[in-house]
Amino acid sequence: MGINKFLLAAVLTMVSTPLFSSQSVADNIQSFGTATFAELKAEFADQPFVVSLWSVDCLPCRVELEMLGELKKEDPSFPLLLISTDSIENREEAVYILEEYELETIESWMFADAFIERLRFSIDPAWHGELPRSYFYTADHTFTAHSGILTREKLMEFFPMEATGD
Amino acid sequence: MLRTHGLAELIMRMSLMISKRAAWPLVALLTALSLSTLFMSSHVAAESCQSLRELHGVDVVSIHCGGAPSATLDADGRLWVAFVQNKHVFVSRSDDNGQTYTAPVQVNAVAEDTEYNGENRPKIIVAESGEVLLSWTTKTSPNFTGEIRFTRSIDGGRTFEAPRTMNDDGLMTGHRFDSLFLTDSGKLYLTWIDKRDLDAAAARSETYPGAAIYYTVSDDLGATFTQNFRVSHNSCECCRIAMAPHGEDDIAILWRQIYNEEIRDHAIAVLGTDGEVTGLNRATVDDWVINACPHHGPSMVEASTEGEYHISWFSAGNLHSGIHYGRYNMANGAAEDIIKVDGTPGAGHPYLASFDGTLYIVWKGFNGIASQLQMMQSRDDGASWSQPETLFNTGRASDHPLLVSSEHGVFLSWSSEEFGYIFKELSHGHQ
Numbered sequence: 316m317g318i319n320k321f322l323l324a325a326v327l328t329m330v331s332t333p334l335f336s337s338q339s340v341a342d343n344i345q346s347f348g349t350a351t352f353a354e355l356k357a358e359f360a361d362q363p364f365v366v367s368l369w370s371v372d373c374l375p376c377r378v379e380l381e382m383l384g385e386l387k388k389e390d391p392s393f394p395l396l397l398i399s400t401d402s403i404e405n406r407e408e409a410v411y412i413l414e415e416y417e418l419e420t421i422e423s424w425m426f427a428d429a430f431i432e433r434l435r436f437s438i439d440p441a442w443h444g445e446l447p448r449s450y451f452y453t454a455d456h457t458f459t460a461h462s463g464i465l466t467r468e469k470l471m472e473f474f475p476m477e478a479t480g481d
Numbered sequence: 482m483l484r485t486h487g488l489a490e491l492i493m494r495m496s497l498m499i500s501k502r503a504a505w506p507l508v509a510l511l512t513a514l515s516l517s518t519l520f521m522s523s524h525v526a527a528e529s530c531q532s533l534r535e536l537h538g539v540d541v542v543s544i545h546c547g548g549a550p551s552a553t554l555d556a557d558g559r560l561w562v563a564f565v566q567n568k569h570v571f572v573s574r575s576d577d578n579g580q581t582y583t584a585p586v587q588v589n590a591v592a593e594d595t596e597y598n599g600e601n602r603p604k605i606i607v608a609e610s611g612e613v614l615l616s617w618t619t620k621t622s623p624n625f626t627g628e629i630r631f632t633r634s635i636d637g638g639r640t641f642e643a644p645r646t647m648n649d650d651g652l653m654t655g656h657r658f659d660s661l662f663l664t665d666s667g668k669l670y671l672t673w674i675d676k677r678d679l680d681a682a683a684a685r686s687e688t689y690p691g692a693a694i695y696y697t698v699s700d701d702l703g704a705t706f707t708q709n710f711r712v713s714h715n716s717c718e719c720c721r722i723a724m725a726p727h728g729e730d731d732i733a734i735l736w737r738q739i740y741n742e743e744i745r746d747h748a749i750a751v752l753g754t755d756g757e758v759t760g761l762n763r764a765t766v767d768d769w770v771i772n773a774c775p776h777h778g779p780s781m782v783e784a785s786t787e788g789e790y791h792i793s794w795f796s797a798g799n800l801h802s803g804i805h806y807g808r809y810n811m812a813n814g815a816a817e818d819i820i821k822v823d824g825t826p827g828a829g830h831p832y833l834a835s836f837d838g839t840l841y842i843v844w845k846g847f848n849g850i851a852s853q854l855q856m857m858q859s860r861d862d863g864a865s866w867s868q869p870e871t872l873f874n875t876g877r878a879s880d881h882p883l884l885v886s887s888e889h890g891v892f893l894s895w896s897s898e899e900f901g902y903i904f905k906e907l908s909h910g911h912q
């Protein structure tokens with residue numbers, strides 16, 4: 316599986332997502348490959364953003380998802396990159412969970428390569444894989460990492476709202 | 482505290498979610514998937530699943546395509562491997578140390594959502610008298626619920642009894658991360674992570690960090706089992722449990738345990754056949770303050786001195802970060818000769834085995850591009866170690882490495898996209 320295949324997959328996903336709306340679940344989940352994080356950072360050039368990593372098999376992640384669901388409802392423009400470390404082949408289960416927190420319609424990502432060590436490394440070489448895991452990027456893209464449930468209080472501490480420019 | 486309150490509330494809400502959505506699409510999936518599988522016998526060593534699929538189609542059932550295989554050697558030194566594919570557990574045997582395998586035998590006639598991942602895989606043991614014993618976890622909803630399943634074959638692996646659910650609480654809650662162990666004296670232990678006490682606490686609006694460890698025992702090779710016994714409250718929810726013998730009939734187990742509500746280090750205990758739990762103690766002091774799922778369970782084997790155990794674990798704690806080894810002494814309740822095996826962030830999933838006076842540890846490293854299957858040995862019970870040796874290097878996906886030991890040697894059991902399923906002797910040439 317070369318990088319080309321990933322780029323191709325990424326391009327196909329972007330191009331074809333609306334065409335596959337015949338899928339039984341309406342979601343906005345994109346494939347996360349080895350190049351995706353770099354692309355997302357480029358999209359957020361000079362802008363702060365928050366990354367939240369979760370998986371369907373992580374109980375503490377549900378507490379964080381609930382907080383994020385409320386946050387996105389209050390502020391739909393909040394710059395959140397929500398990434399599931401589950402295989403995108405299991406998207407139905409992820410959507411089932413995201414629906415509980417009204418997060419299924421926001422753009423989010425799922426791991427799309429079985430070689431998860433490399434995907435984790437592409438996000439942060441220092442991450443051991445524990446979940447939930449979150450990152451707080453400033454406008455110049457220096458970042459702080461956090462392991463464990465991200466509460467609203469911690470989010471405010473690591474990512475003050477004024478940093479979003481609101 | 483907001484965190485614990487949030488969790489208790491979440492548990493209660495999840496029970497509602499489960500009843501509300503009882504007909505979750507799983508049922509339809511199971512029905513659809515229970516058909517049309519092609520069984521095949523692979524006569525070429527170390528094939529990749531990709532090449533098998535090119536030859537036999539995408540539905541090929543093979544040890545090289547199956548999920549999360551685990552292996553055991555029987556009394557005659559024959560290799561048995563259990564794996565999951567298409568919602569079924571399969572068993573294959575090899576009489577030539579993994580060169581060729583028999584056609585996979587389907588264990589569960591009715592498809593079920595069998596968990597298979599690094600920390601959750603079917604377990605297989607073959608008793609000296611030939612019974613093939615299997616356990617696994619079946620997921621019953623997307624909300625961490627599951628059942629501990631057990632079955633066996635009393636005709637040499639040709640057919641299997643209908644699987645039985647071993648958790649005896651009848652609750653739709655978490656029963657997962659099963660481990661199976663057979664003592665030389667014939668006592669069969671099945672342990673798992675259980676959330677019945679968490680649910681009970683949530684119903685009383687009380688907080689309950691983590692889950693609990695439960696077990697059951699059979700003294701007739703799985704024909705019957707005892708009631709379920711609790712080992713400990715407040716275990717971590719998502720890591721495999723390590724098991725080793727203790728005396729003739731008892732076993733020692735090692736698991737990730739929650740201390741002071743937010744530290745996830747390890748505990749050890751001795752389990753007896755009648756439900757008696759002794760020697761419950763903290764085994765590692767890593768000070769890993771985390772309210773998250775490490776999905777990273779420990780490994781343990783008996784040391785040469787009675788009451789001592791070689792243990793290996795992962796932590797990102799303040800005191801220990803990375804993969805560690807230590808020799809836990811039950812008499813003084815502490816681990817000695819602790820070393821950092823690999824502190825690289827991508828490194829994980831250590832597994833121990835011993836054979837003929839040599840202790841082996843394997844684990845997975847990651848250098849940013851590829852995974853390395855690493856091995857070290859100690860010939861003095863863990864006091865000193867050889868330099869790490871890279872056995873395999875792969876730029877594609879791979880499973881956690883496992884070790885299988887018998888009187889014949891120590892063998893690596895490992896599945897990877899690139900090499901397929903590998904069963905390889907490590908003791909040969911390392912004497």
